[in-house]
Amino acid sequence: MTTARQAWVILTGRYLRELYRQPAVIFITLTQPVIWLLLFGELFKNITKIPGFGAGNYATYLTPGVVIMTAMFSSSWTGMAYIEDMQTGVMDRFLTAPVSRGALTAAMLAYQAVIVVVQSAIIIAMGWGIGAAFPGGAAGIAALIGVAVLIAVAMAGLSIGFALLIRQREALIGASSTLVMPLTFLSGAFLSLRLVPGWIAAIARFNPVNWAASAGRAAIGSHPVWGTVGSYAGYLALALAVTAVAATQAFRTYQRSI
Amino acid sequence: MSEGSAIVQAEGLRKTYKPDVRALDGLSFSVPAGTVFALLGPNGAGKTTTVRILTTLARPDSGSARVAGIDVLAHPSRARSVIGAVSQHSGAVSLLTGQENLALQGKLHGMRGRALHRRVAGLLDQFGLAGAAGRPARTYSGGMRRRLDIATVLVHRPAVLFLDEPTTGLDPEGRADLWAVLTGLAGQHGTTILITTHYLEEADQYAATVAIVDQGRIVAEGTPDQLKAGLRGDSVVLELASPGQVEPAQKALAPLPEVRGLSADGAVLRARVADGPRALPAVLAALDVGGVPVRSVTVARPSLDDVYLHYAGRSFRQAEGITIS
Numbered sequence: 001m002t003t004a005r006q007a008w009v010i011l012t013g014r015y016l017r018e019l020y021r022q023p024a025v026i027f028i029t030l031t032q033p034v035i036w037l038l039l040f041g042e043l044f045k046n047i048t049k050i051p052g053f054g055a056g057n058y059a060t061y062l063t064p065g066v067v068i069m070t071a072m073f074s075s076s077w078t079g080m081a082y083i084e085d086m087q088t089g090v091m092d093r094f095l096t097a098p099v100s101r102g103a104l105t106a107a108m109l110a111y112q113a114v115i116v117v118v119q120s121a122i123i124i125a126m127g128w129g130i131g132a133a134f135p136g137g138a139a140g141i142a143a144l145i146g147v148a149v150l151i152a153v154a155m156a157g158l159s160i161g162f163a164l165l166i167r168q169r170e171a172l173i174g175a176s177s178t179l180v181m182p183l184t185f186l187s188g189a190f191l192s193l194r195l196v197p198g199w200i201a202a203i204a205r206f207n208p209v210n211w212a213a214s215a216g217r218a219a220i221g222s223h224p225v226w227g228t229v230g231s232y233a234g235y236l237a238l239a240l241a242v243t244a245v246a247a248t249q250a251f252r253t254y255q256r257s258i
Numbered sequence: 259m260s261e262g263s264a265i266v267q268a269e270g271l272r273k274t275y276k277p278d279v280r281a282l283d284g285l286s287f288s289v290p291a292g293t294v295f296a297l298l299g300p301n302g303a304g305k306t307t308t309v310r311i312l313t314t315l316a317r318p319d320s321g322s323a324r325v326a327g328i329d330v331l332a333h334p335s336r337a338r339s340v341i342g343a344v345s346q347h348s349g350a351v352s353l354l355t356g357q358e359n360l361a362l363q364g365k366l367h368g369m370r371g372r373a374l375h376r377r378v379a380g381l382l383d384q385f386g387l388a389g390a391a392g393r394p395a396r397t398y399s400g401g402m403r404r405r406l407d408i409a410t411v412l413v414h415r416p417a418v419l420f421l422d423e424p425t426t427g428l429d430p431e432g433r434a435d436l437w438a439v440l441t442g443l444a445g446q447h448g449t450t451i452l453i454t455t456h457y458l459e460e461a462d463q464y465a466a467t468v469a470i471v472d473q474g475r476i477v478a479e480g481t482p483d484q485l486k487a488g489l490r491g492d493s494v495v496l497e498l499a500s501p502g503q504v505e506p507a508q509k510a511l512a513p514l515p516e517v518r519g520l521s522a523d524g525a526v527l528r529a530r531v532a533d534g535p536r537a538l539p540a541v542l543a544a545l546d547v548g549g550v551p552v553r554s555v556t557v558a559r560p561s562l563d564d565v566y567l568h569y570a571g572r573s574f575r576q577a578e579g580i581t582i583s
Contacts, residue, residue, distance in 0.1 A: 010365045018353040021394065089347030093411070096313045096343040097366040098335050255315060 007099040011107030015081070016114065029115065033070035033123045040066065040190060041130055053192050060134075063127030064144055064216035065189035068209060070123060071116045071152035072184060076176040078112055078156040079163025086167055086254075101251040105244060108160060109153045116152040120145045135222035143219035143229055150236035151212040155180075157243030164250035189213045211235050264288035265450045266295070266312065266418055271321035272474075273307055281307040282318065283474035289418075289452055289467070294444045296461040297454045298562070299471030300577035305454035306346070308471070309422045312452070313343040326417040339367065342411030343420045349407050352396035356387050359395055359410050367414035377413055385409040385439065401432035408439065412449075419443070421453040425460060437464045458562040458574060470566055472577065477569035486560040489568055491518065492534030493561070494541050496527045497554040510548030516540055521567050525553075530564060 019025060041062055048058045055061040085091040094104060124141060128134065134141055163172055184190075186203050187210035193201045204210040215232035218224055266289035273282040282304045289295040297305045310316035312323055314334040323330040330337045350359050360378040369377065382391045385405045390398060395406060404424060411419065421440075425433045441464055443449045455461055461468045462482045469479040478485055498507055504522045511517050511529055516537040519530040531537035534557030545552055566574045 006368075007366060010362065014351065014354070014362055017358065018351070021353045087347065088352065089345040089349035090351055092315060092343065092345040092347070093349040093363070094366070095315055096338055096341065097363065098338040098368075099366050100335075256317070 007103035008106040008110060011094075011099075011104065012110045012114075015107065015111040019115075029074065029119065030122055032073075033066060033119050034126050036070065037062065037066045037123055037126055038130070044190065047191070050195060052194050054194060055192065057131060057133060059127055059130045059132035060220075061192075061217070062190065063124060063132040064220060065213050066127070067120045067123050067144060067148050068151060068187075068212045068216060069184045069189055070119050071148040071212070072155055072180050072209060074115060074119065075112050075152040075156040076159050076180045077172075078108060079159035079161075079172050079176075080169065081108065082160055082163040083167060083169055083172065086163075095255070102248050104251070105157070105160060105247045109156055109244065112152055112156040113149045116149050117145055120148045134220045136220040136224050140220040140224055143224070143233075144216040147212045147215045147219070147229075147233055147236060150233060150240055151208055154208065154236060154240040154243050157240065157247040160247040161243065161250040164247070164254040167254075183207055183209045186210070187213050188217075208236060208239050263291055265291040265326055266452060267322075267324045268308065268312065269322045271308065271311060271318045271323065273311070273316070273318045280474055282311075282321075284321070285471070285475055286321075287469045287476050287479055289450060291450050292444060292448045293466040294440060294451045294453070294464060295467045295469070296465035297452065297471055298456070298458065298461040298465075298468050298566075299454075300456055300574060303471040303577070304474040305456075305471055306422055307474075309343070309420050309452070309454055313341055313420050314338055315343075339414065340417045341420060342408075342414070342416035342418070344407045344411055344422065344424060346422050346426065348395075348403055350395040350398075350403060350410065353394055355392050355394055356382060356398070356406050356409075357391040359406060360413050363410045364413040369414065374413075381409040381412060401428060401435060404428060404432070404436055405439065408436075412443075416449070418450045418452065421451065423454055423456070425455065425457065433460070440464070458566070462562045468562070470562075470569055472566075472570040478565060482562060485562065485565045489530075489560040489564055491530055491532050491560060491564075492537075493558045493564055494529045494531055494534055494538060495556045495558050496529065496541070496545070496552055498525045498527060499551050499553055501525045503550050506548055507545060507550045510544045510550060511541060514540055514544055519567060521563075521572075528564070528567075530567070534558070 041059055044058060047053060048055055082091070124144070159172070159176065162175055166172065186200055187207050188204060189209060193204055211232040215229045219229045269286050271282045271285040274280050285304060285308060297308060299305050307316065311318050312325060312330060314330055314337055317331065325337050326340045328337045328340065351362070354362065357378060360381060361374060364374040364378060382388045385408070387402065387406060387409065390402060395403065398406060425436055428436060440451055444451050466481060467479070468482055468485060469476045480488070496507065498504060501524055503525065504527055507527050508520050508522070511520060516531050517529045518532070521528045529541060538557060542552065542555070563574050570577060
């Protein structure tokens, strides 16, 4: 029997190879976040002039927000690959091979992490291109990418679990778009929470997207408070653990129902 | 495991899906090693559920299952290393090439390097896929894809190969090709093959042993010849002018002492009799009296269709029609 570690490496390789065969998907994956960055950057250009916004340069404010939003968006579709595998019989073949269910989940999460690292690096480079400042340097940027990976993988676990339980493309698309947009806008990803209504700020405190955006923004700043970054990252890691276990458990429910 | 001993054993398998759909109702059978074994039954009889249990994809509510001496329910991951399973859907990763699909399967079974490479190349060759090995699986034709599916699950040299409705959707030529491959595997390589099918002719022609499944139970098990010989009787096959003539014909024939059973399929009515040639005059006379014209008549030795009718109490086509798969 292959060990779980080897199995997830093998299966992550499978996903990367499939991506490599789809240049159109690679192109969309890499250009979409750049469009968000440029679009929001132009649209909300003058927002920093509102008294109380608290940041002078909107590109600097926006870049970590777009990094986190992109991580959320791309990982919320993770379950689609599972639905595809279930419908084409690929999942059955993997489940009849001596591979643990945990390794199947881990492979997809690892793949998602790779995608998010590449996407985040591109957004950060583009952000720098339109004038964002990163006084926190390399450590800050690494921490921003780190929290992006955490929220992406947590979201991917949720998406996989949902896919295994519901097994319907349309339902996953619906759930994903219903969840991701509000979570993103109920956070400080685009707008300082000092300017939003009190109830939104209150919800944002419990919103993982806001944890990630706040941690990322704090990390790239000139005097990062690592304690704050660390505790947000801790919450995110906890959310990740919950969804990864839920996804693996969903396998059992899936197998009982087939 | 010696030739002839059971390599797959299912004992009293029961499974109920919510809301109380009874898929398996105490299903038991055993498969001799190194042979082709067919689970034959209409859609919804419980064949797929049985295969899913034996290949560790599903768990029964009760009962036991052993494959190659391994208790499938107690040690699913050990069982997985000795089986190969092809589901009704392809199972090939369509963006990966044929070669990559086989290599992926081998790696998941712990194979590496040269040995894996040689095994993959050998199988691609054996299955006539060497020329297409570098193309993504999605470019393969239906028949090629089935061969790829089977080659893929053979990489780790499983003792038992499970195939769920492998010939569905293939043209007659593709079906014959596939059967040549399967019987070759069992004959030359000693692989045990368990397939499910709802094609009676196929099971009759190619399977060494057939188990007939009906409503979650095995109703008969044996070689096709044993099953047919067990009926000790013939069929009188009557082709009537139209399906509307079936009912008056049944009315006319039912009272005859020679007729043991009747089954209809379109405008064709089959009467089960002990001795075809001797019963024929009485059958024709009764139809004449009943005013039912006959277009043609033949006397047939028992088929698996008759076996099915005998044990399941209804014709195979009827069962296909009334069960929900």
